[in-house]
Amino acid sequence: GQSLEQPSEVTAVEGAIVQINCTYQTSGFYGLSWYQQHDGGAPTFLSYNALDGLEETGRFSSFLSRSDSYGYLLLQELQMKDSASYFCAVRSPTFKAAGNKLTFGGGTRVLVKP
Amino acid sequence: DAGVIQSPRHEVTEMGQEVTLRCKPISGHDYLFWYRQTMMRGLELLIYFNNNVPIDDSGMPEDRFSAKMPNASFSTLKIQPSEPRDSAVYFCASSRPGDRDYEQYFGPGTRLTVT
Numbered sequence: 593g594q595s596l597e598q599p600s601e602v603t604a605v606e607g608a609i610v611q612i613n614c615t616y617q618t619s620g621f622y623g624l625s626w627y628q629q630h631d632g633g634a635p636t637f638l639s640y641n642a643l644d645g646l647e648e649t650g651r652f653s654s655f656l657s658r659s660d661s662y663g664y665l666l667l668q669e670l671q672m673k674d675s676a677s678y679f680c681a682v683r684s685p686t687f688k689a690a691g692n693k694l695t696f697g698g699g700t701r702v703l704v705k706p
Numbered sequence: 707d708a709g710v711i712q713s714p715r716h717e718v719t720e721m722g723q724e725v726t727l728r729c730k731p732i733s734g735h736d737y738l739f740w741y742r743q744t745m746m747r748g749l750e751l752l753i754y755f756n757n758n759v760p761i762d763d764s765g766m767p768e769d770r771f772s773a774k775m776p777n778a779s780f781s782t783l784k785i786q787p788s789e790p791r792d793s794a795v796y797f798c799a800s801s802r803p804g805d806r807d808y809e810q811y812f813g814p815g816t817r818l819t820v821t
Contacts, residue, residue: 623808634797634812635749642808679749683808686762692737692807693762696749 594618596697598680603703610667612700614680617661622683624656624663625694630676638665640683667702675704708732710813712798718819724786727816729798730779739810740773740783741797749797755781788820 596616604610614624623642627635639647641656641663653666667674677699686693711730719725731738739754753763755775763773770789775781785792795817799810 625808634814635799635810636812637809640808686764692739692756692801692810693751693754694739694810695751698748 594682594684594695596680596682596695598678598697598700600698601701601703603705604670605705606670606672608670610670610702612665612667612678612680612702614663614665614697615661616663616680616682616697618682618684618695620684621658622685624654625681625683626652626654626665627679627681627696628676629679629699635679638678670704672704672706675702677701710798710800710811712796712813712816714816715814716817716819718821719788720821721789722787723820724784725788725792725818725820727783727796727798727818729781729783729813731781731798731800732802732811733779735800735802735811736778737801737807737810738775738781739799739801740781741799741812742794743797743815744794752783785818788818790820793818793820 598614625640626638628638629635639654641654646655651668656663679699680697681694713728736757740752743749752765753773758775773783795815797812797815799812801807801810
């Protein structure tokens with residue numbers, strides 16, 4: 593089975609840096625994704641790491657260590673609009689066929705204060 | 707380009723009634739996923755299709771749930787009979803073939819309330 597752990601909530605001020613950690617246990621692993629979801633909205637894709645290392649996309653960066661079954665999402669120069677829930681998700685094969693299955697963590701609610 | 711389209715956006719029904727949720731994936735996408743989101747269980751995969759064929763339905767909670775994809779442009783998720791514990795937001799998502807097949811595009815969701 594799959595299990596993912598991430599903190600439930602983080603609070604920070606505008607302009608700060610926030611790191612959201614994600615540890616996972618999985619049978620089979622293709623990569624680690626991150627999604628953002630605003631209240632009442634749909635999840636939207638942020639980043640994907642298949643290999644170890646850091647991927648940078650603007651103010652957001654994502655890191656993966658496959659040997660440690662660990663990744664993180666780094667949010668820099670926080671803005672009020674970054675207040676949302678952030679989900680890590682493991683991409684893995686299914687028992688029936690190799691595919692594109694995502695298993696989501698419980699989400700981290702980020703609250704940005706002025 | 708239009709994103710993933712879901713209908714209805716909101717559905718309120720009484721226990722025991724049949725509910726049908728609809729999804730139109732992004733044109734050209736060959737994977738389609740149905741998810742359910744609740745406070746208690748988070749975001750969980752129910753079933754997914756590749757080229758209209760169901761690949762993994764291990765997340766479907768029970769026989770009351772069924773999903774079909776008769777063509778590349780349309781999928782349905784049916785609950786019959788519905789129960790109050792089915793109340794949740796149901797998302798449909800799709801992804802395209804190729805080297806970015808890991809990126810899933812989610813529809814706006816259907817908020818289902820079963821009374």
